[in-house]
Amino acid sequence: MSQDTQDPTILCARCGQTSPGVESPHFPGDLGKELQSRVCRNCWTEWQNLEVMVINELQLNFMEPRSMEILVQHMREFLGLDKAAGSGE
Numbered sequence: 001m002s003q004d005t006q007d008p009t010i011l012c013a014r015c016g017q018t019s020p021g022v023e024s025p026h027f028p029g030d031l032g033k034e035l036q037s038r039v040c041r042n043c044w045t046e047w048q049n050l051e052v053m054v055i056n057e058l059q060l061n062f063m064e065p066r067s068m069e070i071l072v073q074h075m076r077e078f079l080g081l082d083k084a085a086g087s088g089e
């Protein structure tokens, strides 16, 4: 039962499953780390599909910081990152 090649698993903030986290979320810094430690790969794939639609629909431009903020907001909402852990709301 060698497990040394197994990926570290995380508790996903969106689906509540314990599974391998996102490998390379392509966000730098704390947000990237948060994604890696709180989002599973399935949910990340789902977000990436939705992300394309959000970008097209809102006509986001990554050269503008404001567009990036809007996209991150949608992402956090979709992935459930802003839900406080263990809160009863």
Ligand SMILES: [Zn+2]
Pocket: 012, 013, 014, 015, 016, 017, 039, 040, 041, 042, 043, 044
């Ligand atoms: Zn998940």
